[in-house]
Amino acid sequence: KQEVTQIPAALSVPEGENLVLNCSFTDSAIYNLQWFRQDPGKGLTSLLLIQSSQREQTSGRLNASLDKSSGRSTLYIAASQPGDSATYLCACLRVTGGFKTIFGAGTRLFVKA
Amino acid sequence: DAGVIQSPRHEVTEMGQEVTLRCKPISGHNSLFWYRQTMMRGLELLIYFNNNVPIDDSGMPEDRFSAKMPNASFSTLKIQPSEPRDSAVYFCASSPTGNIQYFGAGTRLSVL
Secondary structure: OOOEEEEOOEEEEEOOOOEEEEEEEOOOOOOEEEEEEEOOOOOEEEEEEEEOOOOEEEEOOEEEEEEOOOOEEEEEEOOOOHHHOEEEEEEEEEOOOOOEEEEOOOEEEEEEO | OOOOEEEOOEEEEOOOOOEEEEEEOOOOOOEEEEEEEEOOOEEEEEEEEEOOEEEEOOOOOOOOEEEEEEEOOEEEEEEOOOOHHHOEEEEEEEEOOOOOOEEOOOEEEEEO
């Protein structure tokens, strides 16, 4: 059974700092891994998707890496801004036995101005 | 496109009542997902449709929950009878290929 863990559960940093959010998963047989952002009271917004054959994806100040062998992914946020404050979730998609997405509990990020 | 549209945004009902949540996926997307989010359990997949056919409903908690997708542009999640422990935010998401999922704004359900 796939389990997805995110560390830390919450993080507070000053504006401008570079930071790393961590995601670990127990079953390496994933199809892809996706990072989402969720603002309070809102739905999820997809940030980056990494296919199982890829090592990383970049979008603007965001970089996500994937290491299937160790069951880990990281989301790197460069030069953090107050507008980055949100909850970040990672999700693993497996396709064996039908598509199934397993989400981590998320990391709540607060960037102080 | 307007994105995934869910209705209602908020629903308050009494225990025992039937609740129907609605979702309009993004046009052209062939996969649709229903999720439930609570503080205790986080985000859980309830059911997944591909080309209007339910593929995986192993996440549906009980027989009180049912989901339908009568056509490519509409899906419903019904709870009958509703219970206070069903209180949560229910999200619908759609995907063009089963990869990137696009989420609706969610329906916040409160069962009193």
